[in-house]
Amino acid sequence: MDEKTLQKYIDAGKIASEALHYGKSLIVKGAKVIEILDAVEEKIVELGGKPAFPAQISLNEFAAHSCSDLNDETVLSDQIIKLDVGVHLDGFIADNALTVDLSGEHSDLVKASRDALNNALKIIKPGVTLGEIGGIIHDTITNYGFAPVKNLSGHGLGEYQIHVPPSVPNFDNGNENVLKEGDVIAIEPFASTGAGIVQESSPATVFTLTNDSGVRDPISRKVLIELKKNNGLPFAKRWLEKEFGSAKTNFALRMLKRANCVEEHPPLFDQNRGMVSQAEHTVIVFEKPVVTTWYEE
Ligand code: MN
Ligand code: MN
Numbered sequence: 339m340d341e342k343t344l345q346k347y348i349d350a351g352k353i354a355s356e357a358l359h360y361g362k363s364l365i366v367k368g369a370k371v372i373e374i375l376d377a378v379e380e381k382i383v384e385l386g387g388k389p390a391f392p393a394q395i396s397l398n399e400f401a402a403h404s405c406s407d408l409n410d411e412t413v414l415s416d417q418i419i420k421l422d423v424g425v426h427l428d429g430f431i432a433d434n435a436l437t438v439d440l441s442g443e444h445s446d447l448v449k450a451s452r453d454a455l456n457n458a459l460k461i462i463k464p465g466v467t468l469g470e471i472g473g474i475i476h477d478t479i480t481n482y483g484f485a486p487v488k489n490l491s492g493h494g495l496g497e498y499q500i501h502v503p504p505s506v507p508n509f510d511n512g513n514e515n516v517l518k519e520g521d522v523i524a525i526e527p528f529a530s531t532g533a534g535i536v537q538e539s540s541p542a543t544v545f546t547l548t549n550d551s552g553v554r555d556p557i558s559r560k561v562l563i564e565l566k567k568n569n570g571l572p573f574a575k576r577w578l579e580k581e582f583g584s585a586k587t588n589f590a591l592r593m594l595k596r597a598n599c600v601e602e603h604p605p606l607f608d609q610n611r612g613m614v615s616q617a618e619h620t621v622i623v624f625e626k627p628v629v630t631t632w633y634e635e
Pocket of ligand 1: 434435
């Protein structure tokens, strides 16, 4: 990796971790979810970055991909709150997440995913196998008496790409492929009091543009032109609603789905409705790995 690229990853990580912890400071009982998400995304821009994906807040049994549309009235009370924030600089991405327990009853669940992440980071270097990383995550979480979420995993980060190989499992899946120097990966253990398997809910409010032909009506064309500016990174329905209004957005999304132009990322929840925590950092693999999203509290 050249110096310039490394510096972009490091700068993106600094913005991502600052925005994440700014968001954490807003997570209090009575706060509106949509206002926190808007504030986090504004903070990213203020710090000189761009959202690599819409900021997301997933509550309780929801592990990931919950994102306010413009009508969302959800207010925080005594939930378990996962905040997931991604930033890019010229396509170089940092992805990080944390969990806040406002219930006061799940501090061990929060610790389990955080410890699993920290233990995984301790063994990151060129040559470690993906299965070994998953094994550490699994053992840490099960030692707390919880289940790692097996069908969610960490991932490589590419230029303008959030999910590229390698997939970093949250249990030892026997994968003997090794990390290489210069790999950029997000590690994200999830701990659950339930099944440790998530399934899709609906409706999706986060999408990725995967194909830009097939819609002809003027509204969808206009939305499509706006979406192409995003360079293939995920977008929020809310972003479009702010620009085009809800009615036109709903219409355009329906047309774009029908023409197979967008991939949906629906909310994911634990199938036994267990409570879920998450912790995530982005790390660049070296003999001395660089955790780009590290944050000194
Ligand atoms: Mn994330
Ligand atoms: Mn991630």
